[in-house]
Each structure stands twice: as C-alpha cells, then as structure tokens.
Amino acid sequence: MQPALNHRIGDKSLRRGYADAMALSDICADCAVRDHALCGSLDDRELDALNSLGQKRRIARGETLIWAGDDNLICANLLSGVMKMVASTSDGREQIVGLLYPADFVGQPYREEADFSITALTDAELCVFPRLPFQRVLEDHVRMERLLLQRTLQTLNEARNRMLTLARKSASERVAGFLLDMEVRAASAGCRATPTGPATFDLSLTRGQIADVLGLTIETVSRQLTKLKEAGLIRLPGGRAITISNRDALERRAEAA
C-alpha cells in the first residue's frame, strides 16, 4: 500500500510525495514533542513507516480540523498550540469535552464518523495521518498501541471526573478547580523549579472558552473570577494572566459547595 521510504533523498523539496515524507522524517529528529507523543514508542525505522503516512500541517487559530458529523478520515499528533474538542446539540449548545495540548493524540480511531469537532484555539502544528492506515500501523506496533491504551484510560478517568464536576459542583467550585488545573499545566509546561510562592501564569483561554469547558456562561465565569479576586485568593493582572495568591484557600473552595 505505502511505498517504503527508507532511503534518503538529497534535496528534500524536489518532489512532492517523497519530499513531504522525508521532510517530516527529518523534522522528527528535532521534534519538540517526540519523547512525549505516541511516536516516542517507535524506533527510527518504525518512525519511517509512520512518516510515510503523515503530513505536517499548520492550522490557524479558529480553524477547525475535524467537523462533528463528517466522515472520520484523520488522526493526528499535536505538535504545538492548543485545540479544543467540542460536543454540541442539534440546536447549537456546546460543551468542550477535551482540551488538547502538544504531544496529545488527536482524533477517534476505529470510528467511522467524527462525533466531535476539533478546532484550534491558537495557531497550531500537527502531524496528520489518514485514519485507516494509521490504525494499521497501530496494530503492527504493540508498544504504540499499548501507549495509546494507557493514554485513553487516563483520558477516560479525567472525563469521568469531569462528569462529577459538570453534574454536581457549583460555579465557584468549578472555577477554582479549573484555575488549579491550569496552574498545574502551566507549571509543568514552564517547569518552574519553585512550587511555592504566588504563581502567575497565562490561561490562554477566553472567558467564553472557560465557560465552555466548565459548563457555565461567560457571565458566571466572570463573576466568579471577580469574587475570587475580591476575596484575595487570586489577582487578575490584566490580559488573560492569573496570579494565585492563596492556593490553600483556592483548593478549599474547589471542593466546598
């Protein structure tokens, strides 16, 4: 089905099919997320097999990679940027069911039709694979399949915890919990050495997107943030930055009605 591309071509950009594949292969060498993505489980030779399928693709903020309801044609690895996975009702109500960060796997393997839309919240880069060939690679590479299983299990756990939040927690619990989650992610992205002190970070989401994640409205999110500010638990230095000035209190509020 796919030509084996184990040989190198001197000038990468001369010809199309081959050139793209090789370009991707080269990029893997200094891929920012390779160690954290699914392909981290592959050795160089296996990587070639995957690369012969994949194409690197840039996407602008606001662009939608996959539309719910369409044929489910592709999977991907997210290289940079942030994306959202959205479920929606027929009359347009929306819920973000997952945020995707660099090294995350994107898409729904073994699904004929896409159930959710996937849209870029920032400019983003991905390695995109056609779904069916990707599934075949998956089945030929146990370690990758295993890694996907473990990630999927982890994602499922998170989804279930989110159900508890969406169904049973108050607006102030949701917002407080969300800020703590985002702080953890920001910290691990920035790899700050000091886990102490007032942590300032940028939550690159609009109020509307936060609302979509938390199952609230823009107004409620905004009101809760000002409440937290007035209570002295956080500061809002402007833009989309957040300073957590009293994490203990924030953690308490994250699990008290």
Place this chain on the structure above:
Amino acid sequence: MQPALNHRIGDKSLRRGYADAMALSDICADCAVRDHALCGSLDDRELDALNSLGQKRRIARGETLIWAGDDNLICANLLSGVMKMVASTSDGREQIVGLLYPADFVGQPYREEADFSITALTDAELCVFPRLPFQRVLEDHVRMERLLLQRTLQTLNEARNRMLTLARKSASERVAGFLLDMEVRAASAGCRATPTGPATFDLSLTRGQIADVLGLTIETVSRQLTKLKEAGLIRLPGGRAITISNRDALERRAEAA
C-alpha cells in the same frame, strides 16, 4: 472504612489455585458472556492462563466491589447483574459515571489507586482478577489488549457525550434521552424481533439511581416522568416498568430544550 473484600471463604478455597482455576475454566465453557467479553479474544489455551488468575465471585445487591481511594487491586469481567461506577466529592455528593452490564470490563488498569467506587445494583457475578497479573496477561495477548483499547475508546466517546448532557441539557431532555437509551439496551438484551410498537421494559433503577446518572434529584426525575406520562409519551404501568407510547415525540423531546 470498608469491609475486606477478598476473603471469601468456601470449601473450594481449601485447595487453592488449581481447584479455582479448573472450576473457572469449566465454567468458561458455558459462560453466558464469553463471546462478548474481553476473553472472547482468547483461545482455550490462553483462557487457561487467564483463569489461573481469576476467581468467580458473587456479589449481593448493594455490596461494593471497589472503594474509591483504596489501593486498586482488582479488575473483573461482569458476568451477570448491573453495577454502577460512582464518582463523589469529599462532602458526599455523588455522580454515577458509568453503568456496567454483563460482559463489561470492570476496573481501572494501570492505576495505582481506585478513583471510583463500584457497587452492585442487583445481585451480580464476576470473574475477578488481581490487577497486576491481569495487566501482564493483557500485555502478552495483543488481541485482548486491542479489544480493550477499542472498548475504552468507545466508553470514552460515551463519556464525552454524557458531558454534553450533564453540562447543557435540560431535565426533560435528560430524562427523555435516558429512557430511549434504556429502551435500546433492554431491547438488545431481550433481542425483540419487532422494533416497532409500544415498547414496555423494566428500568431496573430506582428514581434515585436515575437521578445519580442524570445529574438531577429524585424529585426532578419523578416530576419529569409524570410530565411525560401526562403528555402521553410514556406510560408507567407500576413498579419500575416503562412503556414508550410515542417514541417519535420522545426522541424530539430528547434534543429540544
């Protein structure tokens, strides 16, 4: 904090490993769910390997197999009965994050601590496996691992759709959708030949359990059911039976605020 679980003492446990394994192995031969459970992917020889680990276990209605927060020691296949998977807040609010039916896989592989409690809603039977050895079997049997991956992906999809429901749908949409879901399950369990006509079935859940699934209260569920009855979409013949007398209208109500 909770009753000890793995101390079931019976005549069989006098002669350990072998007797149990053979007993289980024998039972597999006429296992009601074998073709639908994960072990359906194993041949007889492989089944032996799994069986040497497993123990068949009966559980009474209301008993809890796994407690959230405990060490995550076991996985299982559900043979008969219905169980619930519950997430809860520190102050006791609960949400059912999954219902488990015969042939479903039970537990959280690759997790050190159980995140959710798993409790029997009816008397139930399971094949219980210690988690770590089970994981090893999983890794030695690609087909089973693949099957688990595919199931997990499917479950994740369902979880994400549930997020939409919990976050954005009205009480009447939730109840209508729930009845339709249960009807599908009841129909597939009973394998009715006629997909037409007024379908009567038993939703073996109490109002409280329905409320726990839908993220509502008992009162709200009850009120919505009477509304549906008064609107002529369903009948409540008593007990926990439901008759769907106008499925089209019910489907419309399931996705209209």
Place this chain on the structure above:
DNA sequence: CGCGTTTTTGAACGCCGTCAAATAATGTGG
C-alpha cells in the same frame, strides 16, 4: 393488615442563565 421504603406532589428558595448596557482590551488603517 401494618410498617418501611419508594415515589409523588406541593411550596418556597436560590443559583445560575438571560438580557442589557457599560467598560476595557485588542486590533487596524491612516
């Protein structure tokens, strides 16, 4: 029949959504 449990029904409250408007932030072309 009598008792405990589940379900239904009623009444009042409160959280959050909706609608509306003011203010702040961001971007754009001149």
Place this chain on the structure above:
DNA sequence: CCACATTATTTGACGGCGTTCAAAAACGCG
C-alpha cells in the same frame, strides 16, 4: 502614534429551572 472599530470582559437587574424542604400517597413485603 492616534482615532476608531471590533471584540472581550465586567457589572447589573431579573426570571426560570431545578433544588431543597416537607408531607402525602403508593408500593412492597413480612
């Protein structure tokens, strides 16, 4: 760099949906 347009956020007023609290009715089981 500013003036202006656009978008995002904050703030306010109000109402509705679902919860909470309470009690009656129906059911199940000895």
